[in-house]
Amino acid sequence: xxQLVETGGGLVQxxxxxxxxxxxxxxxxxxxxxxxxxxxxxxxLEWVASITNSGGSTYYPDSVKGRFTISRxxxxxxxxLQMNSLRSEDTATYYCTRVNIHWGQGVMVTVSS
Amino acid sequence: xxxxxxxxxxxxxxxxxxxxxxxxxxxxxLHSNGNTYLHWLLQRPGQSPQLLIYxxxxxxxxxxxxxxxxxxxxxxxxxxxxxxxxxxxVYYCVQGTHxxxxxxxxxxxxxx
Numbered sequence: 001x002x003q004l005v006e007t008g009g010g011l012v013q014x015x016x017x018x019x020x021x022x023x024x025x026x027x028x029x030x031x032x033x034x035x036x037x038x039x040x041x042x043x044x045l046e047w048v049a050s051i052t053n054s055g056g057s058t059y060y061p062d063s064v065k066g067r068f069t070i071s072r073x074x075x076x077x078x079x080x081l082q083m084n085s086l087r088s089e090d091t092a093t094y095y096c097t098r099v100n101i102h103w104g105q106g107v108m109v110t111v112s113s
Numbered sequence: 114x115x116x117x118x119x120x121x122x123x124x125x126x127x128x129x130x131x132x133x134x135x136x137x138x139x140x141x142x143l144h145s146n147g148n149t150y151l152h153w154l155l156q157r158p159g160q161s162p163q164l165l166i167y168x169x170x171x172x173x174x175x176x177x178x179x180x181x182x183x184x185x186x187x188x189x190x191x192x193x194x195x196x197x198x199x200x201x202x203v204y205y206c207v208q209g210t211h212x213x214x215x216x217x218x219x220x221x222x223x224x225x
Contacts, residue, residue: 045216
């Protein structure tokens, strides 16, 4: 069974940083692209970042490009999202996903002073 | 980016009623490798999205067979044959054929 468990969320002030982690199990992690997708309160789903199975290439929407960095450690079956220069509009539940098919339980990030 | 248009935005149903949700894409979702990366998710209240249908019509393991998916190219449909109380929530279509992955805006299924 595919399992994705996110950690690292919380309350952070605007302009500060936060790093999310996602531990994967139940599948061969290094065979799959992975993504982070977020959902602002009461809103729909928004793709945030993707990384190839080797970690050699990464992709972002304009809304987070230059501020967020996705990375992975295939030896530890772990996906990361480093979020810098956080803004109030980044407030959302962040989900670790295996190509937007399998989802973790999500972790809440609140950006507020 | 590919735009997925879901209709209706809200669906009111009684238990046992059959309902359908449409997802239309701004461009064909047929990949050059022959696959169509159009999937359906259900997000129950307070939960994370869960996969129901992948690759247009393949039922995810453990999902009841009252759920079915169909379509091709730009037009896709999710059908629930006999709504049950546990089916309430928001349904999303998602495409992975064209980068970046994009989502429909969601269809909220409510009890009438």
